[in-house]
Amino acid sequence: MKVVVDMNKCQDHGQCVFAAPDVFSMDDDGHLVFVAEPDDTLRDDVEEAADVCPLQAIRIED
Amino acid sequence: MTGRIVVAGASMGGLRAVEQLRAAGWTGAITVVGDEPHMPYNRPPLSKEVLAGKAPFESLAFTPKAAAADVEWRLGTRVVAAGLDRRVVDLDDGSAISYDGLVVATGMRPRRLTCPGPLTGRHTVRTLTDAQGLRGELTRPGVRVVVVGAGFIGCEVAATAVGLGVSEVTVVDPLPLPMVGPLGELLARALLERHQERGVRFRLGTGVAGFEGDDRVTGVVLGDGSVLPADVVVESVGSVANGEWLDGNGLDLSDGVLTCEHLRVGGRPEVVAVGDVARFPNARYDGVPRRVEHWSIPTDSAKHAARMLVAELTGVQADLAPFAPLPTFWSDQHDFRLQSFGAPVLGLGDVRVLDGDPDRDPEGDVLVGYHADGRLVGVVALGGHGAAMGAARYRAQLLKQPALAA
C-alpha cells in the first residue's frame, strides 16, 4: 500500500497519528512524518486516518 | 444481496454512511438523495481557508472511496416526506423510492433572524454557495462587516474578514463573552482579548432588534437602540435540524432526530441517523441524548450506524457496544487554533488551567481542563501548534475513562 500526503494541505492536525500511530507520527518540531509504503495489514488504520484528516490531505494509492 | 438502502442527505454524513455500508459488507443497491447540486464537500474551510481565498473552492470536494463507486447519487433532489411504516421516501421531483434500510443524514441549516428589515446583504455560512456569495462581498473594497452571533462560526468569519482587510468588523452577541456557552468564561475571556488585539470589535450583552436599509441592509439596530453601520451582515446564530421530512411518523424531532444508543430511530432497526442531525446518547458520558455538531461525528456515527444497519438487513447479530465517541473539535481563528477533546460542556463548573498562564501571558499557549465530579471530561487548547499537541496528550486519558454515572 502506498500512502501520499498532500503537504500543501496538511496543517499538522495530528488526527492521523491517533488513527494510525504505526504509520503517522509527529517529529520534534510538530511536523508530520509518515511511512510511505506501510504493510497492507495496516490498511484499515490508514483508511481511518484518511477519513479523520480535517484537511483531507491523505490519499491511499494501491 | 438484494434490497436497497436510501441515504437522505449527501454531505459528509451521507458519504461516510455509504462508505461504511460497503465496508460493513452491504453489496445491495444504495441511493443517496441530496438537495445540494454538489457531490459531498468539506464544510470547515467555508469559514476559514476558502473564505479567505487561501484554498480554492474546488479543494473542498471529498474523494469518495472506490468501494462507493457504484452508488446512485440523486443530487439537486430533496426528500420531502417519508412513510416509515411503508418504507418509502417521497422526492420533490414527484418520484418515490422504496427502501429496505434508511440512513438519515440531512444535517442542519442556519437559523435565521426574524427581526424586521431587508434581506439583501445578510449572509449565512453553511454551503459552498453561501461562502461564494459572502466571499464576493467581503472582497469589495472598504466594506464594514457586522457578524451577529459570537459562536465558533461567527468568530471564524470575523477573523477571516479581518485577514481579508475589510474596513471594520464588529461581532454582536447578547451573551457577555464570545464562545462562552461551550468553552466557559476563562477561555472566552482569553479569546475576546485575542480577537480584539487583532482588530475585531465586539458589542456584547446586546441583541439585534432589526436591520436598516431599503433594498439592502445598511445598518444593524441593536437592542439598546444604537445602530451599527453595515455593508455586509453575517448571521451565525445557531442552526436548525433538517428533520421536517420525517414528520408524521411519530418520531421525536424536537431537536434533531432522537436515536437510541445504537443510532436507531423510533425503535426501528432499519432506520438510523448519523452526523449533525442525530440526537444520540453518548455512552461515554451521562447517557443524555444530545446533538454534537462536530466534524468528527459524521465519520464516527456512520461507522457505528452502518454496522448496525447491515447486521439487521443481513440477519446477523451486530454485537456492538453502545455508541461512545470521543468528541473532537477544532477551530482556526486568526493565527491561533482551538483544539478540543472530550466534552468540555459537561465540566463547565470546574475549569482548571492545566498549562500556561492566561493572566500573565495573554498571548501564550493555554491548556484548560474541564471536570465533572473531580474527573477530567474535556480539554481545550488555545494557541499554536504546541498547545494542540498538549491537548492531545490528554486524549488517551479521556478515552480510557469509564462512563460517568447517569
Ligand SMILES: Cc1cc2nc3c(=O)[nH]c(=O)nc-3n(C[C@H](O)[C@H](O)[C@H](O)COP(=O)(O)OP(=O)(O)OC[C@H]3O[C@@H](n4cnc5c(N)ncnc54)[C@H](O)[C@@H]3O)c2cc1C
Ligand atoms: C462554516 C462551517 C465551519 C465548520 N467548522 C468546523 C470546525 O472547524 N471544526 C469542526 O469540528 N466542525 C466544523 N463544522 C461542523 C461540520 O462541518 C459539521 O459537523 C458537518 O458538516 C456535519 O455533516 P452532516 O453530513 O451531518 O450534515 P450537513 O453537512 O449539514 O449535511 C446535510 C446535507 O443534507 C442536505 N439535506 C437537508 N435536508 C434534505 C432533504 N430533505 N433532502 C435531501 N437532502 C437534504 C443538506 O443540504 C446537506 O447537504 C463547521 C460547519 C460549518 C457550516
Ligand code: SF4
Ligand atoms: S490529520 Fe491531516 S492535516 Fe493533520 S497531520 Fe495528519 S495529514 Fe496532516
